[in-house]
Amino acid sequence: MPIKTIVAILQNERDAARVLDCSLPLARQFEAHLIGVHAEAMPVPYTSASGFPDTEFLQVSADLNKERAGKLKAEFTQRTEGSGLSLEWRSLETFSGDSAISALSSVRAADLVVAGQGEEGGDSTADIGALVYDAGRPVLVVPHSGPMVTSFNRILIAWNGSREAARAAFDALPFIVQAELTEILIIDPPEDLDGSVDAGSEIAASLSRHGANVSVAAVKSGGASMEDVIQDHLSATGADLLVLGAYSHSWLRRLIFGGVTRSVLRAGAVAAFLSR
Incomplete structure (x- = not known):
């Protein structure tokens, strides 16, 4: 079966470049529709010492999440501009903020999922293990270091x-x-x-x-x-x-x-x- 829909999981700025370095050439090779997916966590309500919701904290968290999501969307847009590919960006807000888990509904309609390998001790790392286990679709895991190869000879x-x-x-x-x-x-x-x-x-x-x-x-x-x-x-x-x-x-x-x-x-x- 030809690959016609590829979902790229972009969890953070650290792994986004390598995931796109892999998924973009594959989208060109197979003339596939490329979907970039990123999720942010919903701000968790905290209470102040007086027992009332800390609205300032919620606002700061929301602003940080929005800024991070905006940076990843901008990188996706910049990297794909002028490519001639069929493209789509999906920005999600979920309780977990895990782009891999949050993207399950998207990846189950894809031919291939591309995700970055988690680093030991890395912060804000997507749960690729859960993605592989639950997706029902093949997942191409890109190593976090070393040369990037997409020809697979x-x-x-x-x-x-x-x-x-x-x-x-x-x-x-x-x-x-x-x-x-x-x-x-x-x-x-x-x-x-x-x-x-x-x-x-x-x-x-x-x-x-x-x-x-x-x-x-x-x-x-x-x-x-x-x-x-x-x-x-x-x-x-x-x-x-x-x-x-x-x-x-x-x-x-x-x-x-x-x-x-x-x-x-x-x-x-x-x-x-x-x-x-």
Whole structure:
């Protein structure tokens, strides 16, 4: 399915530039409608020492929110001016002020969502994990540092045969069919499979029928975490896009141990395409 509607999540000035650096070229490439979304929190009423609402505080909060939203809208307008693209800006005011969570109604009607990777300890960071979990649409997570790549010539699919992995692989087809090479990575394949790569042969064949150039790699973790194996393989192969089925383990395991999805959302070195 071609990508015709892209939603760009702009939470703050820090990540807006990188999100637009990614979403604008993609909108041009696919001739897609681009929607910029930003949310501000509704001012929380505080009471003064006398017990009355602190109207001055409310006004200051409202003014700050309006100023921040205006700056992001201005950046979106400036970056897109003269582009010839089909564009739309949506400024929201919600209780959370989280642009990712507040944008759910918008992203569920999109073909692709582009959001910035959260930084450890960063303030005013959007909850991209909740976005990926609840959106029902693929989310392209842009790393918070490093070179910005949107051509995605070499793609790595982390394949474990799960429903989420299958969803991600086929959601990413618009990128996969244009890539020079897509590699299916299988970590610790079952021992009873002849030659190990059989674990990914069926999905590789299916993607190949769409015209993709696909290979399969089976590796042993050797006791290393799945996150480390994937990141090491990304570095070794020079892949510029990771395709991952998000949250394919139980909520209890994710809560206690974290997982590959959480690692990618916080510290992935390349762009990550996630679906569930």
